[in-house]
Amino acid sequence: MANLRLILVIGGTGAQGSPVVQALSESGRYSVRVLTRNPNSEHAKKLSALPNVTLLQGSQDSQRDLHAAFTGVYGAWVNLDGFTLGEKNELFYGIRAYEIARHHGVQHYVFATIDYGLRKAGWDEQYHCGHNDGKGRVADLILGLSHVESAAAATAMKTSVLATGPYMDMLFDGMFVPKERDDGSFVWENPAGDGKIPLIALDDVGVYSLWIFDNPSESAGLNLEVATDQVSFAEIAATFTRVTGKTGIHKRIPLEEYLPKAEPYPGAYANWTIKPDAQARDESFMTWRENFSAWWRYWSEGYGATRDMGLLDRIHPSRIPSLEAWMRVKKYDGRPRSVIKDLHEFRSSAAKSG
Numbered sequence: 074m075a076n077l078r079l080i081l082v083i084g085g086t087g088a089q090g091s092p093v094v095q096a097l098s099e100s101g102r103y104s105v106r107v108l109t110r111n112p113n114s115e116h117a118k119k120l121s122a123l124p125n126v127t128l129l130q131g132s133q134d135s136q137r138d139l140h141a142a143f144t145g146v147y148g149a150w151v152n153l154d155g156f157t158l159g160e161k162n163e164l165f166y167g168i169r170a171y172e173i174a175r176h177h178g179v180q181h182y183v184f185a186t187i188d189y190g191l192r193k194a195g196w197d198e199q200y201h202c203g204h205n206d207g208k209g210r211v212a213d214l215i216l217g218l219s220h221v222e223s224a225a226a227a228t229a230m231k232t233s234v235l236a237t238g239p240y241m242d243m244l245f246d247g248m249f250v251p252k253e254r255d256d257g258s259f260v261w262e263n264p265a266g267d268g269k270i271p272l273i274a275l276d277d278v279g280v281y282s283l284w285i286f287d288n289p290s291e292s293a294g295l296n297l298e299v300a301t302d303q304v305s306f307a308e309i310a311a312t313f314t315r316v317t318g319k320t321g322i323h324k325r326i327p328l329e330e331y332l333p334k335a336e337p338y339p340g341a342y343a344n345w346t347i348k349p350d351a352q353a354r355d356e357s358f359m360t361w362r363e364n365f366s367a368w369w370r371y372w373s374e375g376y377g378a379t380r381d382m383g384l385l386d387r388i389h390p391s392r393i394p395s396l397e398a399w400m401r402v403k404k405y406d407g408r409p410r411s412v413i414k415d416l417h418e419f420r421s422s423a424a425k426s427g
């Protein structure tokens with residue numbers, strides 16, 4: 074591994090982190106250390122088979138493990154899992170991970186975030202979505218630190234933020250999977266308004282992340298908001314029809330009707346991967362319904378459609394250019410495929426228990 078710069082990837086076994094590990098490994102310029110709770114999972118084993126990738130067992134919410142993970146690395150790419158940690162822990166460990174990275178002399182820190190929806194929607198509380206804002210606050214804080222530190226201290230570690238939006242791949246898994254009707258049509262029944270949603274194809278997340286590490290003079294201090302296409306749900310349905318020849322329909326239904334059907338289990342909290350009684354919760358924990366009410370409002374009212382597509386074209390000229398192109402590349406047919414690791418494990422454990 075001579076001359077390769079070592080990058081710690083937190084969340085590397087996940088849907089978003091896997092393409093980042095792959096792109097870093099494929100570049101031949103970096104070696105990768107992936108923090109995972111379970112080095113024996115199929116996701117982890119697949120990554121460890123890639124050139125110059127090693128696994129480190131540990132947890133995002135252990136300061137001891139974070140110290141071990143950041144020791145000796147050149148750079149870090151950090152995607153915390155809000156659906157496991159919860160908003161409060163995501164804020165705490167988001168800040169602690171950054172501080173621990175500084176302690177260990179990391180030279181380039183990339184924080185994977187989502188939009189700070191509450192700020193971008195003008196501090197209106199109905200847009201407070203815990204799993205968006207948990208990351209968004211950390212991103213603002215760490216980028217803002219350069220203003221309060223001396224110039225020399227601020228440049229000691231380059232900091233970049235990569236802001237994704239909802240994954241285009243959620244059309245396969247999670248919130249955006251349509252229902253197939255007996256008449257062969259596909260229906261997206263959800264509370265989405267008419268606004269454009271910045272959907273990001275996971276296949277391109279690795280390239281943007283690699284660009285950030287390869288171009289520190291341009292990427293330091295940058296909040297790179299990425300998307301493949303910015304589309305409304307009516308456009309998603311119409312694109313589906315164009316690509317597949319099947320009827321795609323967006324049916325808007327009220328949140329009150331949607332939420333009970335969509336939550337992972339009745340009364341779930343925003344950090345729904347933690348079993349109902351396995352964690353003491355206080356009033357800072359949002360329920361899944363509260364969290365995703367704000368999530369649908371923020372994204373589907375168009376607040377996130379702020380991506381600079383010209384900049385993205387320049388950074389990644391061969392990026393997937395549109396939702397239509399993505400559907401064609403993926404041979405999208407409206408039917409579900411597994412993408413999200415948390416969901417995969419949730420379904421497997423539900424199947425085992427009964």
Ligand SMILES: NC(=O)c1ccc[n+]([C@@H]2O[C@H](COP(=O)([O-])OP(=O)(O)OC[C@H]3O[C@@H](n4cnc5c(N)ncnc54)[C@H](OP(=O)(O)O)[C@@H]3O)[C@@H](O)[C@H]2O)c1
Binds near residue numbers: 131187240
């Ligand atoms: N779904 C979307 O459209 C979307 C869009 C933008 C951002 N996000 C955000 O992305 C995050 C989830 O990442 P993902 O989409 O890649 O989900 P995912 O496929 O379910 O993967 C979850 C990742 O988090 C890791 N993880 C969870 N708890 C951990 C812990 N305590 N210690 C170490 N690693 C832990 C898992 O690693 P191991 O299991 O190997 O330990 C895995 O790498 C969430 O915060 C979500 O808000 C999601």
